[in-house]
Amino acid sequence: MTTSSLPLPLRFALRELRGGLRGFLVFLACIALGVAAIAAVGSVSRAMTDGLARQGQAILGGDVAFTLVQRQATPEERAFLEKHGAVSEIASLRGMARLADGSDQTLVEIKAVDSPYPLYGTLKAGDAVDATAALNAGTALADPELFSRLGVKIGDTLQVGTAKLKLAGPIADEPDKLATGLGFGPRLLISRNTLDATGLVQPGSLVEWTYRLRMPDGSPDSAVVNLVETANTDLPKAGWQVRSRDDASPGLKRNISRFAQYLTLVGLAALIVGGVGVANAVGAFMELKRPVIATLRSLGAPGNLITQIYLIQILLIALLGVVIGLVLGALVPVLALQFLADVLPVGAETGLYPSALGYAALYGLLTALTFALVPLGRAGDIAPTALFRDGAAFGKVRPRIAFLIAAILSAVVLAGLAILLAYDQRIALYFVIGVAASFGLLRLVAWGVTALARRAPRLASTEWRLAVGNIHRPGALTGSVVLSLGLGLTVLVTIALIDGNLHRQLTQSLPERAPSFFFLDVQNSEAPAFVDFLKKEIPGSTVESVPMLRGRITALNQTPAEQVTPAPEVAWVLKGDRGVTFSATMPKNSRLSAGEWWAEDYTGPPLVSMVGEAARGLGLKPGDTVTVNVLGREITATIANLREVEWESLAINFVMVFSPSAFAGAPYSVLATLAHPGEANPAAEAKLMRDAGVEFPSVTAIRVREALDRISSILGQLMLAIRVASSIALAASVLVLAGALAAGHRQRLYDAVILKTLGATRGQLLYAFGLEYGLLGLATAVFAVLAGSLAAWGVVAGVMGQPFAIFPVTALGAALIAVTLTIGLGLAGTWRLLGKKAAPVLRNL
Template sequence: MIMLARAGRFALRELRGGLSGFFVFLALIALGVAAIAAVGSVSRAMTEGLAREGAVILGGDSAVTLVQRQATPEERAFLEGEGAVSEIASLRGMARRTDGADQALVEIKAVDGAYPLTGSLEVAPGGQSLDAAKPLQALADPELLTRLGLAVGDALDLGAARLTIAGTIVSEPDKLATGLGFGPRLLVTRAALDAAQLLQPGSLVQWSYRVRLAGDADPLAVSKRATEQFPEAGWQIRTRDDASPGLRRNIDQFTQYLTLVGLAALIVGGVGVANAVGSFIDMKRPVIATLRALGASSRFVVAVYFMQIMALAAIGVVIGLAIGAVVPLLAVRLLADVLPVGAETGFYPAELAIAALFGLMTALTFALVPLGRIRDVQPAALFRDIGAGLPARIRWPYLAAAILSAALTAGLAVFFAYDRRIALMFVVAIAGAFLLLRLVGWLVMRGARMAPRARSTEWRFAIGNIHRPGALTASVVLSLGLGLTLLVAIALIDGSLRRQLTGAMPDNGPSFFFLDVPSAEQARFTDFLAEEVPGGTIESVPMLRGRIVSVAGVRAADLKPAPDQAWVLQGDRGVTFSATLPRNSRLVAGEWWLADYSGEPLVSLESRVAEGLGVSLGDSIEVNVLGRPVTAKVANLRQVDWESLAINFVMVFSPNAFAGAPYTVLTTLAYPGGGDPAREATLMKDAGRAFPAITAVRVREALDRVSDILGQLMLAIRIASSVAVAASVLVLAGALAAGHRRRLHDAVILKTLGATRRQLVSAFSLEYGLIGLATAIFGVLAGSLAAYGVVAGVMKQSFYFAAASAVGAAVAAVVVTVVLGLAGTWRLLGQKAAPVLRNL
């Protein structure tokens, strides 16, 4: 203890000299800690906002959802016995101008007089709320009026009804509970929906019953009673405590990604920490040697500098925490209009503590290795040449401690992650990237050492600098490589997903999906399309909605599906029945049933979904359709070509499974030789006039909407990832700055021997360019492999290599390396020779 106290006094005395040389060190620690703290605080604020506003987001204390059917009198009576009830019908339809000049797909929401039970519906000034005395009115999303060129007070046609636009919607309290829509909102009364005649047997409509419980009733207890009393109702029940599970899941997933980006910035920054600590200790060699000469033990010297480094790390952590605590306050105010929930940020000690822990652990991990070299600095170092540097050997206790610290940091990252599998993949990828970059650095130095002697003086000097003792090669490759790999991976993931949505449209793919075609109208509608589009390819299949209740006797809630196939169990899925194998599908296991099959119900599953659910041939699947349970045996597995955009379903049943059940027909139309916007717009108008109850979805519009959402997401990811890229640039700058002291002596000696400024600039440019080029090649290869793993392995999509993006990132890396290197070197070239030569 006495030794540690004395070491602490020595450490504080040396720190009085200022923080010169440690600004990059502090910036890197602060940047990573600030990113993790800010992300954690914003996430906590949004999560608390979800919990605080749960009843408003859900539209009540509990919400019961049914697909394609209303609640029975008994079910409705049960709900009304628990509290006030509001009934809502949600479906898609076509809103048209009364002159037939234009139309648009809309998300219809038909409400009763009790809506909203919680929160308030806000209408723009100049408009009016829905009035039961005027049933043929509607409230519209401003986007719909802009798209159709209408204004408040104008009329529009919906199905068979003509409605007056009473106002525009500013705020819809339960919008988040509805989920993502493919069109703007149109809010109508139940009477208006009946007048529109859109509700036909088998129509794809979702009925929601929001319940405001009486007194202090427990929503979970009510949910349990509902399930016990109506076990085969097939309804989905949510409570205010989990008002928007999809949004909560998205927040958790995005938070995890941003946290991992912040952790990546810290790890990249750790390289800078190691560089800064190594450079600092190299400068302190005379001090260390003096202390050893005066009798100080190696343990005492290590303790002195360990305390200094961790004290500096603590300063960086405090700066990062301060930034991380303030940024969310500003962000929530600036982004209040676009955040999905109201978030009132506060002080979140747990999130700040996690960020601080990561910062300190990262500093400790990367400082241990250079600190371990202190023990072997001998008093004789006072008389050695300045180029001798620190001892290369690291004692095994310090190396073991660094490995243990790294393992603990990785374990913490996995432990605090939302998806520990992805976090573990991230940790393994980072560890692999470190080892590979170390190998690349070694190979570059080895290649330079084995290169034939160049005739050019500049080339000889550049190549010699790459492999000389104390060369910057390893530091530059490591710092630049990680950031470049991340940059290339994000660019290629973005390009692959965009190409998947827009660039990979099949030439013979459908231009339209027509929903809610009544089965009785199918023949007439098919004839209409054949007459309007001669030679067009028309396909029609029956369609119902169903929710998986159990698989192989295991309840859906108790299943543990593969993460990439969990979506199958979340809500209702489209199902169909067919006597023949659907087009663009091929059997990979089992056999298709006979056309006149009449035995027990059978089902065909998409093969990847079956694998994700752990389903085998012969297993049973129970699906609730129209409130009735249907149990079918898995007869075969199919591989589906989803990219063709042809009609296909995850589950295809034998025709006898839904005998007598009401259904609608899903129809697709593909133009011969491909359609064009003008022909498609004309067809939409004609179809709207002839069949007002049928919903037309243009494939390109739907893909464009998804592409816009993807673009916003990728922009957010790019902005977040810029933290790690900024850390890479800082580390690169720090690594280059750390070598400037040695470069100063090189430049002075070479100038003394007759080298010109031009020769030195050329030599340094070649050195930085060669290192940057080697790193760029690795970054492109590693980033491409990482992107391929995410797109093809995790997302199960086709990977597309965007050469322009990858090469552009590589060129940028080389330019950044050369510019940063010369920016520091240029100042050295103007130094006077005498002061430097005196101290050699």
């Protein structure tokens, strides 16, 4: 096909593009940066979720896994499983591993396996140790972290419960590690026979029994689905949680999707910030094309033809930016997955993911189209005489209504895409509303700054008068600078404040009020003696204890739990087992919000008190019923009341508190807490843990500070990734700001030359321009701090339900970044302009 055979608008567009992409570098960079961020996040997410799907059998440890809490499978249940394939039984619980001399101890996640383990994958130990032989011999394998925590080596002995276990070696590869989720301590791997010797399994102990089933080789997915349905049909009262190989680690899969969504939204924010650069670049480009447009209009070219020519050019340039972004987005995961292979929780293979790249490309093209349509809509309706006569005519012409409508529709499609493709559509909706509100508010800020400058009193200083006048004069940079920098800086402030508040809750506020220790698996028969022991060890301490069982909600108002659609924020209540308790009196850190508490001597049908937020999210109210499976027994209780709980105190409380008669005769353990009367004493805490291990070897002690530090460490890693992603939005802001300032340099050149001709020195001009840029940067910083604080408050207080605090250092940091960037970029371009000779410029005025 020859060029002459192409449609006329396309021929003109291609010929004009032969002149290069001068003026569109910021356009390209903004689109490429945003597209690359979204494509990279989507590709890494897909690589990890695909890895989960590929390794489903090994991660789960079988084709299907059946989990029971606080009880083993009955002979009938075991026979059902063995009828469908090979079965492996695994027990998981927490315990304390102590040095033989009792000088130190640590919390461990104990996993006891039988001889068929693992059904899929291979268990490997380090230092050339035969893992299977070591377990069969009654020795233990442990995470390398345990060796470093306790300072032990291979061959040393640890006290676990009532048994002394020899460490055979470190765990090198545990194929089903992800299936057990996040733990608060290092793994200690032992055999089932060894677990019996520890004496840790007692009536009511918090032990999770998992039965992995390996079906005959070649069993299709349909056979797995049929087995799960048969298990629920034939043994409806079993109360087990069932997972199949296609959902081996649902928690991790949810977290990957949720985290990818947050990073995608941050990348989309960068892309939208870049959209401002697109609008600026297109506007500046059309201004430069005034002579060309005037010539075409003089020769009879209709307005539609002109619009088509430049729309094609813009789309072609946008497509080039998208392609660059896709290439970068496809390469980043390859490099990232190579460097992070040792720390990723699942094996992820690099590759191209068309859907992730396609969504990123669609986001990029829609963003470019949304922001380019308005300036393009002005081009076709300017008369040739106005173009030749008035250099500012382009900016004064209103775009056609059709282009405004098209821009709005494109923005709606972009917003709808962001919401529909999101893992949590509520969060995505908040994001879209926040971005739209930020744009509107930034426009108001720019208008307000201009109005204030226009109404400012006459100042004595010439430089100040010039700076203030530049803010409100026609063609001022006020709108471009505020809009360019505002959104990116707002994202940065929001992320920083969320990060600061979460760390504050974990490291400052909570420990001041929280218990120092949680003690698990205290046997009911020894609970009074254990409480006396704690009070004797730490005189003046506050000790609380409550009975504890584990149960899973199986029905709400006789409707099976799997058929209930809860509110997203309380969906966790129906997933897996929950801790439950019973009490004659209401927990201390609670208050009733509906209904009444039962009498202390109540012995009637089961009643339950639920946390108000959870009940409302499940559509429940007093008088409704909840069915819970505890120890294989179905208990249906009537909701007597709703409670509001102060979870921040970390005091003992539960989503569901039952009347004492509900669990009459059921075996249970006791959960206890200890709070120091004053400042915690590390030496006294260490002695308490040593003595507790001697007196009560089956009790598990969790030091709250260590648990919070572990959570804080994980949170820090997540927030680091989010901060890195948010810096992309700030980088886009800097690019757009640089482009906006560059677009205004032509007018600044005329200003500088005329002022220099009238006697102004270079120093005076630099001072005046620096003041102007500083005032604009300060106004933007004030908005970013206010808007970012409001957004962070909405997330922390509204979504997370946590207390919110403002951090002055964050506000000052944002102001410093804004002012520095604006003054630095502005003066960097202005310095070059001030060196221009006056005569050539004055001749062309």
